[in-house]
Amino acid sequence: MNHPHGDEDETRRIWHDLRELVLGQDMRRAVADALGLSFNRAKALTYIDADGPMPLRALAARMFIDAPYATVIVDDLVKRGLAERTANPADRRSKLVHATAEGRRIAARAMHIQDTPPPGLAAATPEELAVLRRVADRLLKEVQGRDEGAADADGAPAHSRQPV
Amino acid sequence: MNHPHGDEDETRRIWHDLRELVLGQDMRRAVADALGLSFNRAKALTYIDADGPMPLRALAARMFIDAPYATVIVDDLVKRGLAERTANPADRRSKLVHATAEGRRIAARAMHIQDTPPPGLAAATPEELAVLRRVADRLLKEVQGRDEGAADADGAPAHSRQPV
DNA sequence: ACGGGTAGTTGTGGGGTTATAACTGTTGTG
């Protein structure tokens, strides 16, 4: 099956605890308070900054939101001078969103706050960290592989892209 | 210092990836859609179910919300027949919230959805799982130790409690 | 018993999130 090694319940408990660790930090509030942006705005900004210029539909897919809400969020970021819309040469229907210099600065602050681990993580042994690194990489690869058909990150229409 | 082993940047990257894994799942919507409850209502219900009867202030502290909002959430759960308020014999100002039979059923469904790990986790080796278990335990213990003064989980006023 | 502090409730209000529908402009296809 899918679990050659593992005991189903144990993996569920571990995932439960990892979720509790990540969600038990009230990072939404921490980021929002520090930056004066709602958590979703900050998240959108970090995605735009990290993944480079992208059409709105890619941002929407990445954030699990619909097109009108993506427009609202980007409008707000633009109004604050943190993002800009530019024409997409590959498809004139769409627009590429990219972060301004100020937006990149804010995004960096957001990531600095969010990515600060609980202090105990720094006390983990190199072997433990290596395991975390390996497992996280594997799962992330799997997850992004799973939805890559749904969310196009580049700005070109589907037809002009080559299959791998 | 606090990092006898580790390399600061690497622990940040790992934490970043763990966050991305947990948050990249859109569990809020999955739970809300499946149960017909907003994510926060479902979260409150699972806390009430998991931690047993607790005063509202404990629930509020656990969820990082204020007292009025806790009242709103519990009102809603009570109206749906998922929770009940009972007198707290130890302190007649406060009330203990506990889940009804139906509430426990819904809470179990919520946890079943939320705690379902990405399929790749089941493919981890027993050694990897053991490391995850150990690190998660350590960090969770640290985190809950950090705010234990702020959130009283039991129903007794502070004065009647024994120091450890 | 008085007075300060705490638990919970009620009300008000503002901002954030999200679905739906209607519309414009653009693209690819037959």
Place this chain on the structure above:
DNA sequence: CACAACAGTTATAACCCCACAACTACCCGT
């Protein structure tokens, strides 16, 4: 070229989240 499909925008409306103020009831130390 006609037509369906798509990217994005606008508007509307419904909820949800959450802060603040004011209030009742109760606990505790003095």
